[in-house]
Every structure is written in C-alpha cells, then in structure tokens.
Amino acid sequence: MACLCAAVPALAEPGKQACEAAVEQARTLAAALPADNLSRYFAERDLQQALVEANNGEFDECLEMAARAADEAKERRHELPPGEKLKVLKPDE
Numbered sequence: 443m444a445c446l447c448a449a450v451p452a453l454a455e456p457g458k459q460a461c462e463a464a465v466e467q468a469r470t471l472a473a474a475l476p477a478d479n480l481s482r483y484f485a486e487r488d489l490q491q492a493l494v495e496a497n498n499g500e501f502d503e504c505l506e507m508a509a510r511a512a513d514e515a516k517e518r519r520h521e522l523p524p525g526e527k528l529k530v531l532k533p534d535e
Contacts, residue, residue: 455501455502456501456502456504456505457501458496458501460501460505461492461495461496461501461504461505461508462496464492464504464505464508464509464512465489465492465493465496465504465508465511467508467512468485468488468489468492468508468509468511468512468515469489469511471485471511471512471515471516472485472486472489472511472514472515474515475515475518478527478528479518480520480521480522480528481514481515481517481518481519481520481521482515483520483528483530484511484514484519484520485511485512485514485515486511488507488508488510488511488514489507489508489511491507492504492505492506492507492508492511495507
C-alpha cells in the first residue's frame with residue numbers, strides 16, 4: 443500500500459517573524475491602556491514570557507503568550523476598584 447504522506451502538506455511551524463509580529467501587536471494593545479491599569483500589568487508580564495519563549499526558539503509558545511497578552515489587553519479581565527492601586531513588590535520585599 444502506498445503512503446499518502448506526501449499528499450498531505452505538513453503544517454508550518456510558526457517562526458520568529460510571526461512571533462515578533464504577534465508580540466508587537468499585543469504590545470500596542472497593552473500600551474493603549476493606562477500605565478496603572480492591572481490588565482496592562484498582566485499583559486506586559488505575558489509579553490515578557492513570550493519573548494523568553496522566542497529566545498528559547500519556542501515560537502509556538504511565544505504566539506500563545508502573545509495571544510494571551512492581547513486578550514488581557516482587549517478584555518481587561520483584571521480591574522481594580524476605584525481608589526485601589528496595584529503595589530508590585532520587589533524581589534527583596
């Protein structure tokens with residue numbers, strides 16, 4: 443029986459350019475939020491992780507983290523009640 447493997451094209455793995463484009467798009471969405479916005483904070487953390495994954499050559503994980511950051515910025519899942527502020531502790535605190 444002949445293999446039909448050649449007839450089915452392999453799915454292309456995401457590359458560095460796709461990852462960079464996704465990160466840039468998500469970064470633009472996050473930057474549109476106020477600097478003290480909690481969703482922006484979480485989106486920026488996801489973007490940092492996306493860049494770590496890209497530097498490790500894990501471009502599919504980079505795309506996932508960039509998509510997560512974009513969703514966070516679009517949907518604003520994290521909101522603080524009026525008058526409350528996010529206090530980010532330093533590693534030594």
